[in-house]
Amino acid sequence: MQLYNIVVTGAHAAGKSQFIQTLQKVEDSLVIPQPSSVTSFERQRIEAPLDHTSIFIDSDVIVDIFNLDGDPFDPSSFAEREISCLGYVVLFNSCRPVHFAETLRLLHRFTMLTNAPFIVAATQQDDPAAIPLSYIRQRLNLSEQIPLVPCVTTNLESVKQVLLSLLDHIEHQTYEALL
Numbered sequence: 001m002q003l004y005n006i007v008v009t010g011a012h013a014a015g016k017s018q019f020i021q022t023l024q025k026v027e028d029s030l031v032i033p034q035p036s037s038v039t040s041f042e043r044q045r046i047e048a049p050l051d052h053t054s055i056f057i058d059s060d061v062i063v064d065i066f067n068l069d070g071d072p073f074d075p076s077s078f079a080e081r082e083i084s085c086l087g088y089v090v091l092f093n094s095c096r097p098v099h100f101a102e103t104l105r106l107l108h109r110f111t112m113l114t115n116a117p118f119i120v121a122a123t124q125q126d127d128p129a130a131i132p133l134s135y136i137r138q139r140l141n142l143s144e145q146i147p148l149v150p151c152v153t154t155n156l157e158s159v160k161q162v163l164l165s166l167l168d169h170i171e172h173q174t175y176e177a178l179l
């Protein structure tokens with residue numbers, strides 16, 4: 001059994017707590033569609049605390065998912081987990097343009113702290129007022145190599161897709177590093 005950490009971060013009200021609460025709804029092994037080699041997610045602990053959950057992936061890997069608040073951000077809370085940090089997700093609330101600056105600072109701080117792969121997920125994409133992904137990519141100055149995915153944090157399928165995108169990105173980065 002292997003144990004890894006995934007960190008979920010983002011500015012205030014980005015949807016971090018909701019993202020993890022939604023994952024806590026997974027009660028049984030679930031079949032995950034392509035595009036990843038991952039075939040199942042399974043909740044490990046039903047009584048997980050609010051901002052942490054554990055998930056079995058393919059029965060032999062446990063991924064612990066932590067919410068690290070970005071506002072204010074405490075680097076020591078990340079240092080504790082960095083060694084086994086597989087990658088991280090930066091959430092940006094698509095209805096809060098006022099948080100572009102804070103999210104940019106957060107992206108910068110994380111890239112200073114770690115080389116772990118990351119993706120950005122634009123939350124609240126179910127809101128008619130949501131900012132389009134192309135504009136978010138531009139304002140967050142994301143290179144084409146960084147996946148930017150839409151997310152509705154209350155929707156389990158949507159949250160799973162974000163994790164799968166991160167796992168695919170990690171796989172891709174690991175493969176590139178071997179070349």
Ligand SMILES: Nc1nc2c(ncn2[C@@H]2O[C@H](COP(=O)(O)OP(=O)(O)O)[C@@H](O)[C@H]2O)c(=O)[nH]1
Nearest residue numbers: 012013014015016017018123124125151152153
């Ligand atoms: N409709 C909708 N609301 C969202 C979504 N993500 C976040 N929110 C809203 O943002 C609020 C803050 O989310 P929360 O998870 O507490 O943010 P945190 O501060 O990052 O932990 C929630 O109460 C929701 O109203 C989303 O994908 N869709």
Ligand SMILES: [Mg+2]
Nearest residue numbers: 016017018067
């Ligand atoms: Mg929260």
